[in-house]
Amino acid sequence: MLLSRQLTCSLQQNSRLFACGHRLISQTAAKIDVDFDYDGPLMKTEVPGPRSRELMKQLNGIQNAEAVHFFCNYQESRGNYLVDVDGNRMLDLYSQISSIPIGYSHPSLIKLLQQPQNLSTFINRPALGILPPGNFAEKLKESLLLVAPKGLQQVITMSCGSCSNENAFKAIFMWYRVSQNTEYDSLHDISSFVLIFVFLGLGCLATTHSKAIHKLDIPSFDWPIAPFPRLKYPLEEFVKENQQEEAHCLEEVEDLIVKYRKKKKIVAGIVIEPIQSEGGDNHASDDFFRKLRDITRKHGCAFLVDEVQTGGGCTGKFWAHEHWGLDDPADVVTFSKKMMTGGFFHKEEFRPDGPYRIFNTWLGDPAKNLMLAEVINVIKREDLLNNATNAGKALLAGLLDLQARYPHLISRARGRGTFCSFDTPNDTTRNKLIAIARNKGVVLGGCGDRSIRFRPTLIFKDHHAHLFLNIFSDILADFK
Amino acid sequence: MLLSRQLTCSLQQNSRLFACGHRLISQTAAKIDVDFDYDGPLMKTEVPGPRSRELMKQLNGIQNAEAVHFFCNYQESRGNYLVDVDGNRMLDLYSQISSIPIGYSHPSLIKLLQQPQNLSTFINRPALGILPPGNFAEKLKESLLLVAPKGLQQVITMSCGSCSNENAFKAIFMWYRVSQNTEYDSLHDISSFVLIFVFLGLGCLATTHSKAIHKLDIPSFDWPIAPFPRLKYPLEEFVKENQQEEAHCLEEVEDLIVKYRKKKKIVAGIVIEPIQSEGGDNHASDDFFRKLRDITRKHGCAFLVDEVQTGGGCTGKFWAHEHWGLDDPADVVTFSKKMMTGGFFHKEEFRPDGPYRIFNTWLGDPAKNLMLAEVINVIKREDLLNNATNAGKALLAGLLDLQARYPHLISRARGRGTFCSFDTPNDTTRNKLIAIARNKGVVLGGCGDRSIRFRPTLIFKDHHAHLFLNIFSDILADFK
Numbered sequence: 001m002l003l004s005r006q007l008t009c010s011l012q013q014n015s016r017l018f019a020c021g022h023r024l025i026s027q028t029a030a031k032i033d034v035d036f037d038y039d040g041p042l043m044k045t046e047v048p049g050p051r052s053r054e055l056m057k058q059l060n061g062i063q064n065a066e067a068v069h070f071f072c073n074y075q076e077s078r079g080n081y082l083v084d085v086d087g088n089r090m091l092d093l094y095s096q097i098s099s100i101p102i103g104y105s106h107p108s109l110i111k112l113l114q115q116p117q118n119l120s121t122f123i124n125r126p127a128l129g130i131l132p133p134g135n136f137a138e139k140l141k142e143s144l145l146l147v148a149p150k151g152l153q154q155v156i157t158m159s160c161g162s163c164s165n166e167n168a169f170k171a172i173f174m175w176y177r178v179s180q181n182t183e184y185d186s187l188h189d190i191s192s193f194v195l196i197f198v199f200l201g202l203g204c205l206a207t208t209h210s211k212a213i214h215k216l217d218i219p220s221f222d223w224p225i226a227p228f229p230r231l232k233y234p235l236e237e238f239v240k241e242n243q244q245e246e247a248h249c250l251e252e253v254e255d256l257i258v259k260y261r262k263k264k265k266i267v268a269g270i271v272i273e274p275i276q277s278e279g280g281d282n283h284a285s286d287d288f289f290r291k292l293r294d295i296t297r298k299h300g301c302a303f304l305v306d307e308v309q310t311g312g313g314c315t316g317k318f319w320a321h322e323h324w325g326l327d328d329p330a331d332v333v334t335f336s337k338k339m340m341t342g343g344f345f346h347k348e349e350f351r352p353d354g355p356y357r358i359f360n361t362w363l364g365d366p367a368k369n370l371m372l373a374e375v376i377n378v379i380k381r382e383d384l385l386n387n388a389t390n391a392g393k394a395l396l397a398g399l400l401d402l403q404a405r406y407p408h409l410i411s412r413a414r415g416r417g418t419f420c421s422f423d424t425p426n427d428t429t430r431n432k433l434i435a436i437a438r439n440k441g442v443v444l445g446g447c448g449d450r451s452i453r454f455r456p457t458l459i460f461k462d463h464h465a466h467l468f469l470n471i472f473s474d475i476l477a478d479f480k
Numbered sequence: 481m482l483l484s485r486q487l488t489c490s491l492q493q494n495s496r497l498f499a500c501g502h503r504l505i506s507q508t509a510a511k512i513d514v515d516f517d518y519d520g521p522l523m524k525t526e527v528p529g530p531r532s533r534e535l536m537k538q539l540n541g542i543q544n545a546e547a548v549h550f551f552c553n554y555q556e557s558r559g560n561y562l563v564d565v566d567g568n569r570m571l572d573l574y575s576q577i578s579s580i581p582i583g584y585s586h587p588s589l590i591k592l593l594q595q596p597q598n599l600s601t602f603i604n605r606p607a608l609g610i611l612p613p614g615n616f617a618e619k620l621k622e623s624l625l626l627v628a629p630k631g632l633q634q635v636i637t638m639s640c641g642s643c644s645n646e647n648a649f650k651a652i653f654m655w656y657r658v659s660q661n662t663e664y665d666s667l668h669d670i671s672s673f674v675l676i677f678v679f680l681g682l683g684c685l686a687t688t689h690s691k692a693i694h695k696l697d698i699p700s701f702d703w704p705i706a707p708f709p710r711l712k713y714p715l716e717e718f719v720k721e722n723q724q725e726e727a728h729c730l731e732e733v734e735d736l737i738v739k740y741r742k743k744k745k746i747v748a749g750i751v752i753e754p755i756q757s758e759g760g761d762n763h764a765s766d767d768f769f770r771k772l773r774d775i776t777r778k779h780g781c782a783f784l785v786d787e788v789q790t791g792g793g794c795t796g797k798f799w800a801h802e803h804w805g806l807d808d809p810a811d812v813v814t815f816s817k818k819m820m821t822g823g824f825f826h827k828e829e830f831r832p833d834g835p836y837r838i839f840n841t842w843l844g845d846p847a848k849n850l851m852l853a854e855v856i857n858v859i860k861r862e863d864l865l866n867n868a869t870n871a872g873k874a875l876l877a878g879l880l881d882l883q884a885r886y887p888h889l890i891s892r893a894r895g896r897g898t899f900c901s902f903d904t905p906n907d908t909t910r911n912k913l914i915a916i917a918r919n920k921g922v923v924l925g926g927c928g929d930r931s932i933r934f935r936p937t938l939i940f941k942d943h944h945a946h947l948f949l950n951i952f953s954d955i956l957a958d959f960k
Contacts (some may be wrong), residue, residue, distance in 0.1 A: 051614070059617040062625065063636050067835035071614045074604040075597065085614040096607040097841045109603040113593070117555065122602060123589040123851065124554040125820070127576040134531070134551045134565040137539040145542065156543050159822075160639040162646075162840055337841060340605070342639075355547035360642055361577045361817060371603065 036107050037079030037459070040467065041441025042089040049086030069438075077104035080457055080464055082443055090438065091468060094445035098277075098309050098455035099337040101375045102384070106459075112374050121367050128157065128363040129356070139366065143373040144343070147318045149333050152345035157364025161308045161336035167358050168334045168344040169195060169269075172302045174357060175331075175350045176268035180300075194223045194265050195304070196256055198249070198272040198292070199279060224260060224267075226253040228276045229284045233412040246288040250295060257299050269302035269331075270295070274320035277309040280448020281421035283414055286324045293326060302350070305330040312338030313379055313458050316389035316417035323416065338458075340375065341368035384458040392417040394462035395454060398469035406476045409433075412451075418460055421453040433475065440471050516587050517559030517939070520947065521921025522569040529566030549918075557584035560937055560944055562923055570918065571948060574925035578757075578789050578935035579817040581855045582864070586939075592854050601847050608637070608843040609836070619846065623853040624823065627798045629813050632825035637844025641788045641816035647838050648814050648824040649675060649749075652782045654837060655811075655830045656748035660780075674703045674745050675784070676736055678729070678752040678772070679759060704740060704747075706733040708756045709764045713892040726768040730775060737779050749782035749811075750775070754800035757789040760928020761901035763894055766804045773806060782830070785810040792818030793859055793938050796869035796897035803896065818938075820855065821848035864938040872897040874942035875934060878949035886956045889913075892931075898940055901933040913955065920951050 048056065048070040059065040076083040080103055082092040092100075102108075112118060126133060144155050156171075158164045173193045229246045232238035257267045272292065276282040296303040310320035312335070321329045332350055336342035341364045352358045379385065392415060399413040399422055409429065413422040424430040427450050434444050434452065447453045456464065528536065528550040539545040556563040560583055562572040572580075582588075592598060606613060624635050636651075638644045653673045709726045712718035737747045752772065756762040776783040790800035792815070801809045812830055816822035821844045832838050859865065872895060879893040879902055889909065893902040904910040907930050914924050914932065927933045936944065 055612075055614060055617060059612065062617055062620055063634055064832045064835060064837070067609050067839065068612060069610050071616070072606060072611050074606065074613050075600040077600075077604060082611070096605070096611060099605065099607060099841055104604050105600060106603070110599055113599050113602055119590055119593050120555040120557075120585060122593055122847075123586070124557060124584050125576070125579065126552060126554065127579060129547050130549050131552050131562070131576060132535075132539065132548060133554050134535060136551070137535060137542055140542055154543055158640075160643060160840060160842060163640060163643060166642075352544045355544060357544070359547065360640060361579055362640060367602075 036105060037103065038081040038089060041081070041091050041471075043439065043441050044088050045086045047084060047086070047088055047090070047438045049084065049088060051085040055085065069443075074104065079103040079105075080460055088441070090441045090443045091464060091471075092443045093454050093456045093460070093468060094443045095455050095457045097337070097445065098314065100457050101312055101338040101340070102378050103457045103459045106378065108374050108378050109371060112371065118370060121370050125362065125365060125367070127361050128366070129359050133366055136366065136369075139369045139373055143369050143376055144339070144341075144345070146373075146376055148345050149319050149322065149330060151328060152330065152333055152347055154348060154351055155343060155345050156358055157341050157343035157369070158336075158360075159362055159364055160342045161334075163360075164308065164334045164336050164342035164344050165271075165306060168304055168332050168346070169271075171344070171346060171350050171352060171358060172269040172304060172332060174352060175302060176266065178353055179349065192265055193268045194260060196224050196226050196253060196267055196270045196301075198226045198228050198253065198270065199276065224256045226256055226270075228272070228279070228282050229288060231283060231285075233414060242285070246284060246291075249284075250288070250291050253292065253295055254299075257295075257301070267299065267301050269304050271304045271306055273306045273308075274310045274315075274323070275416065275419060277453070278447055280451045281414065281419075281453050282448075283416070289321070289324045290326060293324075293329070296331075302331045303329075304332040304334065306334050308334055308336045308342075309455075310419065311335045313385050314338070314388055314417050314419045314455070316385055316392060318385060320416065320419070340372045341365060379458060382459070387461060388417040388458055391456075391460050391462045391465055392420060394465040395420050395468070398465060402469070402473060402476060405473075406479075409476055409479060415454070418454055418456050421447070421451050424450050424452060426450055433479070436475050436479075437472060440475060442468055442471055516585065517583065518561040518569060521561070521571050521951075523919065523921050524568050525566045527564060527566070527568055527570070527918045529564065529568060531565040535565065549923075554584065559583040559585075560940055568921070570921045570923045571944060571951075572923045573934050573936045573940070573948060574923050575935055575937045577817070577925065578794070580937050581792055581818040581820070582858050583937045583939045586858065588854050588858050589851060592851065598850060601850050605842065605845060605847070607841050608846070609839050613846055616846065616849075619849045619853055623849050623856055624819070624821075624825070626853075626856055628825050629799050629802065629810060631808060632810065632813055632827055634828060634831055635823060635825050636838055637821050637823035637849065638816075638840075639842055639844055640822045641814075643840070644788065644814045644816050644822035644824050645751075645786060648784055648812050648826070649751075651824070651826060651830050651832060651838060652749040652784060652812060654832060655782060656746065658833055659829065672745055673748045674740060676704050676706050676733060676740075676747055676750045676781075678706045678708050678733065678750065679756065704736045706736050706750075708752070708759065708762050709768060711763060711765075713894060722765070726764060726771075729764075730768070730771050733772065733775055734779075737775075737781070747779065747781050749784050751784045751786055753786045753788075754790045754795075754803070755896065755899060757933070758927055760931045761894065761899075761933050762928075763896070769801070769804045770806060773804075773809070776811075782811045783809075784812040784814065786814050788814055788816045788822075789935075790899065791815045793865050794818070794868055794897050794899045794935070796865055796872060798865060800896065800899070820852045821845060859938060862939070867941065868897040868938055871936075871940050871942045871945050872900060874945040875948070876900050878945060882949070882953060882956060885953075886959075889956055889959060895934070898934055898936050901927070901931050904930050904932065906930055913959070916955050916959075917952065920955060922948055922951055 052070040055071045056065050056068055071085040073083045073085050080091055081089050083089045140155060158167055176193065227249050229249045231242045231245065235242065260267050293303055305321045307319050317323055332344055332346045334344040343364060395418060396413065396415045399420060403410040403413045409424060411423045415421060424433060430446055430450050430452060434446055437444050445453050445455060532550040535551045536545050536548055551565040553563045553565050560571055561569050563569045620635060638647055656673065707729050709729045711722045711725065715722065740747050773783055785801045787799050797803055812824055812826045814824040823844060875898060876893065876895045879900060883890040883893045889904060891903045895901060904913060910926055910930050910932060914926055917924050925933050925935060
């Protein structure tokens with residue numbers, strides 16, 4: 001009932017907007033989606049508009065607000081469309097840094113919240129580690145465990161992405177100590193444990209390092225960084241070069257393990273993202289990951305796959321690492337963002353060997369598990385993994401076409417599912433393109449030093465891809 | 481409407497329980513509170529009961545569930561009473577490790593969730609650092625800033641307590657570098673910054689250290705720990721000894737600063753809880769904290785007061801450090817738990833000097849800010865800070881009385897507001913007392929190696945204190 005009220009109200013507003021003759025973006029490829037999605041962008045002001053700028057000033061009095069793009073009207077945002085406080089409605093291909101799984105204001109989630117029996121879950125937040133609700137295990141089975149990576153039937157929830165990774169690191173250190181009969185306090189102090197991060201940074205190694213540290217919210221670890229491959233595109237033209245690049249990176253990982261052991265540092269695990277996201281959407285071949293997996297086995301290190309950004313279905317499989325085709329793909333998989341709750345899956349042998357070993361007050365939030373169960377329902381019901389594959393194909397094909405037509409502006413178009421990106425000549429051009437697109441009604445995100453990344457919701461369809469491509473094609477044609 | 485339905489349903493269930501002749505706990509001091517609180521404990525089985533034990537087995541298949549006390553029925557839990565899955569209703573003096581501010585299923589929060597205009601906030605979670613909702617600053621002003629510690633008008637939200645502390649540490653390091661014109665990458669690498677934790681552990685220093693590390697979820701920092709005073713009780717009998725103890729601890733802090741500087745480590749800040757909670761509810765005099773504050777000023781260190789557990793009103797002031805009576809009590813104050821969202825307040829000069837310096841995807845959750853604004857409304861409307869002072873007086877007076885009657889079981893009764901605790905002879909006795917109390921319908925928590933701590937909600941009234949004291953008095957009389 002509320003939903004239909006909201007829809008009526010919004011439709012009325014739309015007619016008003018149309019009637020008033022506001023700037024309307026070309027909608028050649030637009031199509032009305034499931035009944036809650038809008039039919040296209042609709043721009044009233046530049047972005048950020050006057051109301052956003054006013055609110056920025058206000059917020060900046062309370063905290064540094066320099067990173068704010070604009071302020072949003074989430075009540076009016078629906079499906080793939082983000083509405084801002086100035087009434088601009090934009091096709092959102094960034095979805096809150098990849099964290100909105102099934103679009104804004106999804107009717108199934110509204111319904112979930114309106115059911116009286118669910119109210120308690122939202123207002124009585126428990127200390128999950130000691131006093132879980134009666135349906136805790138059941139909800140985990142209906143949500144996270146329903147999509148658990150093969151072989152990882154143990155799961156611990158956390159409140160955010162960085163806690164998920166940090167506690168996964170702890171689980172790895174505890175596993176190492178127990179599996180190797182190593183005592184923290186005798187021969188090997190906990191400070192002798194390190195993890196290797198496979199990570200490609202933005203410039204020199206020093207920067208890389210400090211960026212990685214910032215990302216992890218850990219101010220002062222001296223943990224080794226191995227280079228993530230930097231592939232040349234188009235892949236089919238650089239087969240040999242890319243194989244060499246990957247072989248070189250794998251060698252570096254092994255060298256680091258040996259080098260650190262000589263320094264009496266134990267490499268307990270290796271941490272990698274299936275697609276290294278913040279650092280510039282770097283991909284590697286399935287073969288690279290299979291060989292990296294072999295190295296971890298050879299040296300007895302844990303293999304942690306960080307799926308905080310890649311997980312949840314956007315690559316066309318629920319977990320990006322499932323593309324590698326291994327029987328035994330990972331020991332620990334961390335998640336957050338689209339999963340609504342943070343946490344990590346792990347193998348039985350990585351289970352903490354006592355109570356309170358992995359512990360904090362909340363350990364996640366049952367309200368998020370409840371919503372995730374419904375999100376997974378929707379993903380299955382609406383076949384959204386195949387949708388991501390198909391919509392991603394349309395998007396990448398279009399990007400490759402634009403790349404062929406505008407090679408001076410677009411290069412290295414790449415992607416898996418809708419998890420796509422391309423490079424621009426430099427960060428000035430990149431940022432300008434993002435700003436122009438926003439004013440034409442499309443929200444994009446940047447990553448690395450010159451990439452534009454696509455992180456749409458799972459209900460992003462091929463017609464949304466075409467809508468974007470039409471708008472962006474015009475932008476590139478006009479770009480000076 | 482829902483609430484009244486719930487109440488009716490529960491009242492019916494209560495009559496049923498009475499009629500069936502279940503074990504009913506002595507209710508001499510019980511009184512029906514505001515219309516949503518129950519009128520006393522009501523026990524049907526031992527705790528954990530059969531249903532809880534079954535669910536423990538089930539959960540233990542998914543994650544280590546050894547820390548679980550019992551499973552809860554949060555829908556039936558109301559006010560100060562926690563209902564478990566076996567139908568036992570207990571007076572909850574632990575309130576989810578001190579994280580339920582105004583009791584279970586508070587009518588004001590139910591109402592808030594039922595308002596259609598609030599639905600969007602619960603289902604459309606934004607990336608607050610880049611795309612905040614239009615009412616973000618307004619909600620911060622109606623919630624956190626309304627209760628900001630004096631002089632700390634800047635606030636950053638986080639999703640949990642450990643992220644709050646970790647990001648506050650980062651803010652301190654950034655402040656130190658900027659205020660001292662120290663470059664990370666030249667003379668002073670970030671790894672040369674340390675913080676001193678004032679912390680009293682459970683045994684030897686090694687244990688202390690590792691416990692502190694566990695608490696902070698940081699696996700391998702070698703940061704100095706200064707001892708938190710261990711006061712002797714009753715305070716009026718040990719005035720001189722306690723003064724000496726505090727003076728000694730302060731000396732150790734200054735020694736550490738000097739010692740670390742000699743090692744080329746820069747002590748950028750000092751971290752302390754107003755009442756050191758997990759380590760055993762250790763208190764210190766207001767004079768101790770004033771002098772510690774002076775030391776931080778003398779050495780140019782930041783003063784971080786960790787109010788994750790003490791904040792939110794339970795000591796009778798909104799922030800426990802307000803009892804110290806300083807004009808300039810802290811540079812940074814961290815919070816979580818009862819505040820529903822994590823985060824930290826800080827002085828203007830601790831403001832990050834650029835965008836993305838303190839950043840993650842969610843940076844808190846507007847749904848929690850919305851609920852916090854309502855919680856603060858209730859605290860003000862119902863005068864709950866004064867209530868905490870009064871109920872705390874009744875509780876502590878009763879504990880002192882029990883201590884006089886059972887000195888072999890209770891010692892060092894102490895507290896501020898309802899934030900009370902006492903010691904038992906050893907951990908076996910402590911754990912036994914907690915288990916017996918639970919079976920008599922009272923949930924208590926332990927801390928340190930032999931303490932029992934009280935962490936009731938803010939709607940815990942003096943009649944609840946008397947109810948507890950009556951039950952506990954009987955337990956002590958029968959204790960063997």
